[in-house]
Amino acid sequence: MLHPRRSAQTVLLCDLCETVDLQSHCELCNVHLCKACVGEHLSDLSKKHNVVSFLHRKSTPNYPKCPTHADKHSELYCEECDVPVCSTCVSKKHRGHNLCDVLEKFSSKTESLQKDLEELESRICPRYEEMASGVQTEKSELETNYGKLTTAADQQGEALHREVTAIVNQRKSDIQEMKNKHMAALDKNTDEITQRITELRKIIEDLKKILNTKDVSLTSTYKSRNGEFRQLPPKVRVTLPSLSPQKINTEKLREMFGSLSPLSINTEQGDTMKSAEAVSSPPVKPLLDEPRVTATIDTGYDTNELFSVSCLSEDQVWTCGDNETMKLLNLQSKLLTSIQTKSGNKPTDIAVTRDGDLVYTDEYKHTINLIKNKKIQTVITLQGWRSRNVCCTAANDLLVTMDSDDGEPSKVVRYSGSTEKQSIQFDDQGRPLYSSGGFYKYLSENKNLDICVADRGASAVVVVNQSGKLRFRYTGHPSNTKQSFNPFGITTDSQSHILTADCWNHRIHILDQDGQFLRYIQCDLCTPWGLCVDIRDNLFVAERFTAKVKKIQYL
Incomplete structure (x- = not known):
């Protein structure tokens, strides 16, 4: 642009006001600023801006053209909107959003x-x-x-x-x-x-x-x-x-x-x-001496109503509670998507498949349902059994805990699509593996393909191998004789650790793959209920009474 008072000289103007000569440059946002606009730009405390003299700015990489503003380059990428943006986009539509370098x-x-x-x-x-x-x-x-x-x-x-x-x-x-x-x-x-x-x-x-x-x-x-x-x-x-x-x-x-x-x-x-990724052995990650909470998500459910959490990514989780709505939230507690169950009943449990789709169980309708592109499809309807908790395996099968309509026997069933592949109910002596009654029985598949069930009715974690043969039962730390063990949520990580929520004792037990107790996670937890881990082994804990999800680093 040619300045009206200096027509023979090219003048660069401030990206914000677009009227005054620029003097400074924010290297984080890649925005040119005049003296008056520097203060306004620095007022956004959500980012650590780095404003320097325009003459001392770093060289600009070869950024692509902005899809919205043809005369601008997309120097940044908006993580929340999932689009490349230029400085004009940032100052208008994407102000305050989580940004990163587009390259x-x-x-x-x-x-x-x-x-x-x-x-x-x-x-x-x-x-x-x-x-x-x-x-x-x-x-x-x-x-x-x-x-x-x-x-x-x-x-x-x-x-x-x-x-x-x-x-x-x-x-x-x-x-x-x-x-x-x-x-x-x-x-x-x-x-x-x-x-x-x-x-x-x-x-x-x-x-x-x-x-x-x-x-x-x-x-x-x-x-x-x-x-x-x-x-x-x-x-x-x-x-x-x-x-x-x-x-x-x-x-x-x-x-x-x-x-x-x-x-x-x-x-x-x-x-x-x-x-x-599955073929290569995971790197060894030692347990932290002091696990720490790195994020807290307010789910918006009423207190005493949050039950389950399942990771879609490192910063997005699905949740469900004591109503018909399932919510997808990010780490800033922003509601990204909400879906209501097909029947209007509350979902009993949820799980995310390897393809990123959501599965939920409806014990009242005896169904297991798949949500793909926001459309709900009933893939399994049970006869004489009620679907309880669900998890997705490495082979993209579904493992479902269920109990009979009369509340007596319980079992774990493996499905490939809508086809039943395996039923696990008794040990080698013909005795029931799991407690009877309509108790929650959260479950998870370990890296070694063991099936781990948090059997609240039996106050035990019951672990069987891939073929359904009992490996061990964990009934709490041997030194603890005063407080009863109350396992609810359960999950496993890349190190084959088994993590289970001891709800009423407000802590998480960490076991190795053979059932040996390693340590507790406390982190001021309040009634931890549902558990999951993301691909980087961050633990997400759904607290029932606070209706919050805590992200915890423990490795």
């Missing part, structure tokens, strides 16, 4: 894309190609295997001469039909795998384009599909038929010719590949 955000997102690309190229796609190669090998051997059957039939036919010609032809026809079915099954399997490989290669190509173009917009809108492709396609298992020749007896010609075993084509559930 740092781009670098973080690029790193995530790079990890997806590496996993697709080095692990997932090769497994698909390996499967396709295996099916192709089986198809190439198919002619030889079925040829042997045909030869056996011919040899038997020659021995029986003309009397068995009709039978030989019939058997050959049966073999051909089986062969056709076998080939059709393998062709179908090949088509499915090839289609997935095509999709994988397209995703890989798109990811490479995004990474090469360094387009912030494309990078920000990218949604990973790696979780979808970790579930490998079904694998066809076929049992080859066999021919059982008999000694020739003209009177029992058909019987002596021998029977042809039926063709058996079974489709097995495809294996689920572990993510690259």
